[in-house]
Amino acid sequence: MALALLAGPGALAQTPLASPAATDTLPQHKYENPAGAPTAAKRSFFRSKGFRATVVPAVLIGYGASVINGHGWYSSYDAKRDIRRNFGSYRNHVDDYLQYAPYLELGGLLLAGVDSRNDRANLALVVLKSEAIMLGSVFVVKTLTGVQRPDSSDRRSFPSGHTAQAFLAASLVHAEFRDKSPWYGIGAYALATGVGAFRMINNKHWESDVVAGAGFGILSAHLAYLTHRNRWGRKATGRGTGEVGLLPAWSPAGGTGFTLTWRAR
Numbered sequence: 001m002a003l004a005l006l007a008g009p010g011a012l013a014q015t016p017l018a019s020p021a022a023t024d025t026l027p028q029h030k031y032e033n034p035a036g037a038p039t040a041a042k043r044s045f046f047r048s049k050g051f052r053a054t055v056v057p058a059v060l061i062g063y064g065a066s067v068i069n070g071h072g073w074y075s076s077y078d079a080k081r082d083i084r085r086n087f088g089s090y091r092n093h094v095d096d097y098l099q100y101a102p103y104l105e106l107g108g109l110l111l112a113g114v115d116s117r118n119d120r121a122n123l124a125l126v127v128l129k130s131e132a133i134m135l136g137s138v139f140v141v142k143t144l145t146g147v148q149r150p151d152s153s154d155r156r157s158f159p160s161g162h163t164a165q166a167f168l169a170a171s172l173v174h175a176e177f178r179d180k181s182p183w184y185g186i187g188a189y190a191l192a193t194g195v196g197a198f199r200m201i202n203n204k205h206w207e208s209d210v211v212a213g214a215g216f217g218i219l220s221a222h223l224a225y226l227t228h229r230n231r232w233g234r235k236a237t238g239r240g241t242g243e244v245g246l247l248p249a250w251s252p253a254g255g256t257g258f259t260l261t262w263r264a265r
Contacts, residue, residue, distance in 0.1 A: 061219070080203075094198055098191060102166060117179065127172065
């Protein structure tokens with residue numbers, strides 16, 4: 001104290017007071033995130049990709065299963081009664097070709113130069129994977145359920161393969177071009193809905209079949225995207241051996257199918 005007084009009154013002001021060391025009141029967090037990097041918030045289940053990809057198809061498939069035959073609210077029998085009352089014995093075969101119409105829209109957009117979400121090679125792989133999932137699942141469910149068609153032609157009614165095919169293609173159009181315009185997907189889904197309507201009007205499927213078929217088609221496309229990994233980049237790079245394309249085809253002599261095209265660079 002004597003030394004401090006001899007040094008003058010300013011010495012006291014210049015001498016810093018030592019502050020007590022802060023104590024870690026939460027020792028359990030001492031070693032968490034030592035670099036101070038921000039941690040990503042965990043995404044909730046309802047916002048996950050899996051939930052968003054399956055919720056709509058699950059609702060469609062579940063509702064379709066609930067109204068098989070005379071069960072559920074507004075059953076398949078009720079729908080058939082109303083359809084026959086309005087359309088009588090009217091029949092056509094437009095649904096056999098309309099099921100591929102969304103694919104024609106997809107091909108037309110690509111030929112017109114509209115940028116898709118994936119390059120041609122990856123899009124072709126997504127299409128092939130979607131078709132494999134859809135055809136396999138629909139065949140298995142048709143075989144296991146054994147639901148008789150409205151016209152009693154066979155027992156492979158549930159779900160509707162035509163409707164599944166149309167909604168699969170419509171889902172691909174929506175996924176590939178929704179960033180350009182939502183109307184591309186809306187038009188494709190409108191075509192697919194027409195396929196389901198004609199399957200009931202033509203007395204080939206019940207209401208339950210077409211609703212569930214729509215769910216199977218959408219689900220197949222969503223699963224293909226969820227499990228796909230782009231191996232050649234997100235967009236075409238201009239390098240490589242060429243461009244690969246997969247488009248639906250139809251001819252009076254050969255029927256329906258797909259055309260695989262390759263163009264060298």
